[in-house]
Amino acid sequence: MKTITVEGHEIDVLTIRNDIHTPYFLTEDYTSKKKDIQKPKVVLKQNIYTRINDTNTPINRTADVDKIEYLWRKRFGIHLSVEEKVKLYLSDIENWVYDDERAILYYRMEPMFTIEIKRVDYEEKKCQSKRSEFYDQLMIKKGDGFTWEEFEIKYANIVIYTHWVDYLDGGRYMIAVPQHKIISNKSVRRDEMYGIYYYDNSNFQGLVNKILIEHYPGDSREILKSIFNDFIIEFNSGTELKKFVNFLDKNVELLKNDKIFPKLVLDRKYEMEDFDAIEYVVAKKIKWLYENRYLKLE
Incomplete structure (x- = not known):
């Protein structure tokens, strides 16, 4: 009104x-x-x-x-296509049920919609090592204690969408792998490649993460708040993400000016290789700019 x-x-x-x-x-x-x-x-x-x-x-x-x-x-989405129903049902966070023995979630109101965690055989895929990002080292040392697995959103056993989940701290926590977008890739120098890590809560990956946080045994919500909150941004739509990316494109030089960032943002306190530490600090800078510069302009 x-x-x-x-x-x-x-x-x-x-x-x-x-x-x-x-x-x-x-x-x-x-x-x-x-x-x-x-x-x-x-x-x-x-x-x-x-x-x-x-x-x-x-x-x-x-x-x-x-x-x-x-x-x-x-x-109730009865008139929707299967793809549209999936998005509607994923938005209904409370009505998903997790079966730990089978590593599967199903939608209580229509159980033919499922999210299945699939163990990855890295040898079969001819991968030299398991997948990882810098944030896998935030809770552990030297890359041990985490596992990436694939998940599949299915309807009547037909795969609608597939991506990755990340088991942290030996499987005590599980999250959908954060989404990643390169903001500026004009330089070959690692410290001038700017990656934003985020969840778009209007798409499959962001919604699946909310479901895992709500229903996976353990308190993944607190882990995200205490460890991941300093670099992960949550958007409610692709439009919000696009607007912020446009802001960064116009103000990318700010990321090179360490004087404007608090010491905590620049801190590399975790035992990371330089390759990962640079990406971690850049992600924290972007989150700080989002909260302390961008939102104040909105």
């Missing part, structure tokens, strides 16, 4: 967005408060109103049953 003023008159504008939270209705009757009307109009509680082309549902009636059915089908 927003109030705008036009020629000295206040107008209340109610915006109802085209989203999945239909149908909309009142929980109490609403009566017109105009004093010059002999029979005030009443918008009835629990009535569902629609507008089809240029025709409204009469104020003393509710919409036709086929219109109401459509609105409820929209709410």
Whole structure:
């Protein structure tokens, strides 16, 4: 609800967005408060109103049953494609169930939707070593105690999406591998390659991470807060990410000016190789710029 003023008159504008939270209705009757009307109009509680082309549902009636059915089908995603349903169900964090013995999560309301953790045979894939990033060393020494495995989002055993999860501290914690984007790659020097580490909570990877944090045994949420929070950024949409990337592109020189960053941001306290330590510090710089420069401009 927003109030705008036009020629000295206040107008209340109610915006109802085209989203999945239909149908909309009142929980109490609403009566017109105009004093010059002999029979005030009443918008009835629990009535569902629609507008089809240029025709409204009469104020003393509710919409036709086929219109109401459509609105409820929209709410529960019944009219969606499989890919659209996956995103809707992943957003319903609370209704996922984790089966530790089978390393699988399933959606309680429609169990044919699953997230399966698949053990990777690195020898079979002809990998010289297991996959890792600098953050795998934040809880351990010399790269021991973590494992990357693949996960698959499936519907009726058909793979919809696949990516990686990261078991930390010998499997006590599990997260979806953070998303990574190179901001500036114009130089071959490692210390001038700027990588942002983030979760976009509107896409599969970000949503899967929320589900793992909520349902995997242990307290991954506290680990993310205490160790990962200094370099991982959470966005609510791809649009938010794009805006911040544009900001960094225009202000990339800030990353070279160590004087503006607190000592804690520049600290390489973990026992990392220079290759990883540089990437870690750069990621912390970007997170600091996001919180202390970018958000203040928004």
